[in-house]
Amino acid sequence: MSSIFTKIINGEIPGYKVAEDDDFIAILDVNPNAKGHTLCIPKQEINKIFDMEEALYTDLMKFSRKVAKAIEKTVDCKRIGVAVVGLEVPHVHVHLIPLHDMDDMRFQRKVSFTKEEFESLATAISANL
Structure with missing residues (x-):
């Protein structure tokens, strides 16, 4: 059975796309730790x-670096944290999380955005690629 990410890649369900090439896609996390979590x-x-x-x-990793640099230009933060956990979805994915403090990396403090806010943020990050 296809993962939720495969369904987004195939256009079966929507995602807030930030970047894409032949091999990879970057999307905003819909349950983000911080604004810009990709x-x-x-x-x-x-x-x-x-x-x-x-x-x-x-x-x-090269693709993730490129996206992280664009997030850094778009979202106010001290740095971009990187995590690979992989327990919640059985499909490789790299978390890029704008950080203000260590709690932003703990996956316990979440933030919410409207559809319009997600779309605007995805467009802004894409513009900085």
Whole structure:
């Protein structure tokens, strides 16, 4: 069965796309730790990050760096945190989280946005790529 990310990649369900190339997509997390929390996802459905071919893994990190730089230009923060957890969705994804303090990385403090706020933020980050 396809993961929720595969369904977003295939256009079966909506997502707030920030960036995309042939191999990866970046979307805003709909349950974000902080404003600008973005997920970088390989289009190939792979369960565990260290099961990825080395070249694809390296390319995912390069793609994530590019997106992180755009988030940093868009969202006020001290830095962009990176996390790969992978327990909630069995499809590799890199969390890019704008940080103000360590609690932003704990996945316990969440923020909410309207559809319009998500769309506006996705557009703003995309413009900074």
